[in-house]
């Protein structure tokens with residue numbers, strides 16, 4: 001157990017070091033979701049009041065999500081860029097923990113990205129950040145971060161299981177923005193697509209974040225703690241699925257000698 | 263030194279120099295490496311010419327310059343009587359290049375698709391392409407596997423495909439940069455046979471290697487390059503002859519120590535002693551021009567040292583080479 | 590000895606390189622070339638993008654025509670993923686597998702090689718835009734009743750080609766970087782911001798507007814809206830002409846950048862290790 005925690009920590013630290021040593025990666029990780037969010041926020045330019053805070057918070061989540069999607073891919077392709085495929089596969093720790101460490105760091109960059117969007121958005125809209133319940137807000141953000149990490153971990157396996165991983169990731173970015181109610185209520189979507197929203201963690205994450213931040217916010221008919229509870233259950237499910245998928249990935253990787261399908 | 267005959271040549275290089283400038287942005291330092299320090303050589307048409315040298319000697323740099331991938335800092339080079347700076351595209355059309363290794367092939371498509379594509383890029387007449395591709399696949403022995411994606415190929419198969427690709431447009435002159443590196447003995451032998459086949463077809467060949475056996479077996483002439491300079495240029499036989507002073511006495515002993523080695527070094531006519539004293543049984547190599555006189559002297563000095571085995575052998579190309587590059 | 594190749598031979602060789610590169614470009618350099626992936630790009634990509642912005646606009650009580658502005662803009666812009674991002678990545682793929690050097694050492698005409706390998710993506714991007722317009726009409730109520738169909742098709746075609754030119758420019762600039770993906774990413778989303786996709790260029794700050802005019806998409810979005818509302822070919826002619834001009838400048842710059850890179854690489858000896 002100790003060695004697994006150690007592996008997560010070491011992988012996260014190494015990913016961080018390489019991230020800073022080669023800052024050009026900041027651009028796809030941060031700028032691309034950032035610009036997309038900016039475009040969405042620009043559509044709010046004629047609005048006032050709590051709706052702006054609603055938008056800016058949603059923008060923050062979009063930033064977090066966009067970076068997570070990107071990061072789960074790089075967590076796998078990382079080894080190709082650094083020529084460390086064999087070393088990673090040979091490590092005496094299950095692969096999931098190593099990739100987990102990388103995803104943890106990459107998702108953390110997402111949180112930073114979300115924070116930047118939040119700050120720039122509030123400055124730009126001049127809403128000022130007035131978070132109704134800072135403690136609940138921080139807690140919801142941390143839980144959302146853990147949830148996104150588990151989701152990113154699950155997504156990372158797609159890169160090994162199919163050669164279309166990069167494409168699938170790219171096409172998942174926008175649907176998740178739509179389905180999780182980042183910028184508009186899920187209720188606006190066709191009824192048939194709404195169940196998707198409820199199995200995605202970010203839906204509950206942003207819901208809890210908004211309930212904590214915006215005074216008098218009425219979103220889904222759930223309470224703050226119900227949102228957190230569902231988020232926690234879904235996060236546990238993502239980890240369980242990751243655990244199962246990584247078992248398969250590891251067998252596949254050992255057989256093919258590579259962490260990628262191409 | 264032997265010179266290629268006068269007249270039209272495949273490669274004609276005069277005083278070629280190349281420096282690499284590497285800058286470190288963080289430390290604001292500039293480092294200049296002289297990869298080639300004024301080399302001159304000529305390769306006759308139809309000749310199989312070898313460039314041998316240790317790591318970092320400048321072999322790849324030479325090939326890159328001669329294949330127009332890299333411009334020289336100074337000096338001139340003619341390929342098939344065309345100037346590398348002026349007639350770049352015409353040269354490219356008439357030469358083939360094997361850089362080898364795992365890279366440089368389109369991995370996601372098949373060998374046939376790779377070959378067809380490069381045939382088009384080299385302007386092989388479309389009506390001839392299918393036939394050429396088939397012929398190349400056969401020549402390099404990839405029949406039966408030619409419609410598989412290259413990503414599934416072993417190292418040796420990729421190397422064969424590199425060779426097929428280099429020959430797809432029937433070039434007059436072929437450059438090969440360490441074509442057998444990383445291959446098993448059988449694979450390396452097959453590649454050498456292909457190189458011989460190219461020569462038989464009348465092609466001129468310029469290859470680099472650090473395998474002395476390969477250079478000895480294949481090349482009409484070899485140039486030895488060390489730290490960017492050509493230190494010898496001759497036929498393999500000529501190079502060996504120049505090293506006749508370094509016949510080698512090989513000894514297997516029990517109980518030899520540094521003291522014994524020192525005493526051998528002091529014997530008149532001994533030029534060099536290489537000893538491995540770490541194991542229970544020691545091996546000692548003594549270079550000398552007069553092996554028949556020196557060997558009895560060593561035996562006389564032996565005393566407590568037990569000489570289990572002793573032999574005298576002729577200098578190999580490797581001995582000549584090692585002396586040249588270590589000087 | 591004949592060292593000069595006749596003009597005719599040179600042209601026929603360039604044609605050979607071009608046609609061969611079209612087919613090979615798809616198989617050798619496009620990662621997402623399976624039929625399912627192509628179908629996904631044509632049918633899902635525009636759907637998601639349009640949905641996101643259209644539903645958002647509806648949520649914010651935008652007027653019907655303002656929503657339609659957004660729907661049509663995104664329908665056309667959805668092609669950028671293929672025309673800019675994927676095209677720009679062709680050279681990055683070459684760098685990864687070490688084939689850049691192999692290509693650079695061939696005598697192939699550079700322009701033919703450069704453009705030929707991107708043709709597949711350009712065609713695909715036209716299909717994506719058509720997919721987007723289909724959704725605009727079927728799901729988002731954009732009326733094509735008065736549309737000049739020839740005009741609409743012309744704009745889609747011209748935009749897919751000129752955006753490919755733009756993608757090639759990014760691809761060439763990307764030769765100097767470790768990977769073009771980063772630049773491609775930025776420009777992919779930048780076209781969403783400054784090309785009149787979701788809001789008119791005039792709503793942007795002054796400094797951002799010239800950027801918009803340097804991107805073919807900006808002319809494309811204006812022209813396609815005109816064509817859908819019934820403008821004749823004559824009515825969209827000058828916009829299309831400007832778009833072609835901007836595309837032509839992009840590809841010339843891209844070509845020169847690539848040739849410049851080749852020169853520089855010959856000097857520095859670095860084809861791949863940026």
Ligand SMILES: Nc1ncnc2c1ncn2[C@@H]1O[C@H](COP(=O)(O)OP(=O)(O)OP(=O)(O)O)[C@@H](O)[C@H]1O
Nearest residue numbers: 282284295297316317318319320321322323858859
């Ligand atoms: N792009 C480059 N930038 C800086 N220095 C370089 C570059 N390429 C080669 N060098 C240096 O030039 C020298 C000659 O290198 P070159 O690759 O020609 O050697 P080589 O004989 O082919 O060696 P090997 O047997 O290892 O392949 C070396 O010192 C090398 O470090």
Ligand SMILES: [Mg+2]
Nearest residue numbers: 321322323439
């Ligand atoms: Mg070399």
